[in-house]
Amino acid sequence: MFMFLVILLRYAVKLAYLGTNYFGFQRQPSKVTVESVLLEGLRRAGMIGSVREAKYASAGRTDRGVHAVSQVIAFNTDKEPCLPVLNAFLPRDVCCWAYAEVPEEFNPRRDALVKTYRYYAVWRGENLKSMRKAASFLIGTHDFKNLCKPRGGESTVRTLKEVKVEKVGIFLCFTLSARSFLWKMARKIVSALLMVGRGSKPPEFITRLLDPNFKVQEGVEPAKPEGLILYDIMYPFEFKVCEKSKRTFLKYLNEMLYSTLTLSAVYDTLREKLCGSPLILP
Numbered sequence: 001m002f003m004f005l006v007i008l009l010r011y012a013v014k015l016a017y018l019g020t021n022y023f024g025f026q027r028q029p030s031k032v033t034v035e036s037v038l039l040e041g042l043r044r045a046g047m048i049g050s051v052r053e054a055k056y057a058s059a060g061r062t063d064r065g066v067h068a069v070s071q072v073i074a075f076n077t078d079k080e081p082c083l084p085v086l087n088a089f090l091p092r093d094v095c096c097w098a099y100a101e102v103p104e105e106f107n108p109r110r111d112a113l114v115k116t117y118r119y120y121a122v123w124r125g126e127n128l129k130s131m132r133k134a135a136s137f138l139i140g141t142h143d144f145k146n147l148c149k150p151r152g153g154e155s156t157v158r159t160l161k162e163v164k165v166e167k168v169g170i171f172l173c174f175t176l177s178a179r180s181f182l183w184k185m186a187r188k189i190v191s192a193l194l195m196v197g198r199g200s201k202p203p204e205f206i207t208r209l210l211d212p213n214f215k216v217q218e219g220v221e222p223a224k225p226e227g228l229i230l231y232d233i234m235y236p237f238e239f240k241v242c243e244k245s246k247r248t249f250l251k252y253l254n255e256m257l258y259s260t261l262t263l264s265a266v267y268d269t270l271r272e273k274l275c276g277s278p279l280i281l282p
Helices: 034-044 083-087 128-136 185-197 205-209 243-275
Strands: 009-017 067-077 094-102 114-122 140-143 157-168 171-178 228-234
Touching: 034 067, 034 083, 034 094, 083 094, 083 243, 094 243, 114 185, 128 157, 128 185, 128 205, 157 185, 171 185, 185 205, 185 228
Parallel strands: 067 228
Antiparallel strands: 009 067, 009 094, 114 171, 114 228, 140 157, 157 171
């Protein structure tokens, strides 16, 4: 009798997705999520059997409507991942585009060095100087209890390495970097900075929010999810980019971009007809 030894290797895979059509990243009963279609694609591509046997793990969750260009998952498999084959079993708005062989004990959440989020909002005259001053108070180690939605028993202390506010064309771009983030932390920070930029709060309001004993009467609502992107996650190794998969997803993104630009012209035409003037952005 011959005995065949199957050697399993562990791989990290980087993926991008538009979160518009999904109930967030993480699996949920009876809900279509990015993770649910991804796991189905991995099974159909023959890369994993059960989630448990593959020791599948992800770098983190994103909420409903949030997008990503560098989400990371990891799993054990007996073959080197062929990303074009995997992508053939995924919807067009989800794309695996890079991978790396990693140690058996690798965990994409625990082993992340830095996570970076970007948030985009249309600039409506907000004061950049005030927002940048407020953003400077956020850098470093603080208790973000008032700027997140705490989960039971979890520490709300985090260290922000970077908080940047830029004006890019007609948009504001907020960049936030830390080793890890709390639930809704990035979007609540953006909301607080916009409150400062619009003059409803002074920059020093941020320092009060960083006091865990400060009670926020009106609360800080998270900014809308559609402007948020999980932009990057750094690890102490490099990923191998699949150029074919990247080109395919870029083609899809270009199609979506042209469609959105066309639709924006339709919105503006309807608005102009009804109010008598086109929309003039600041």
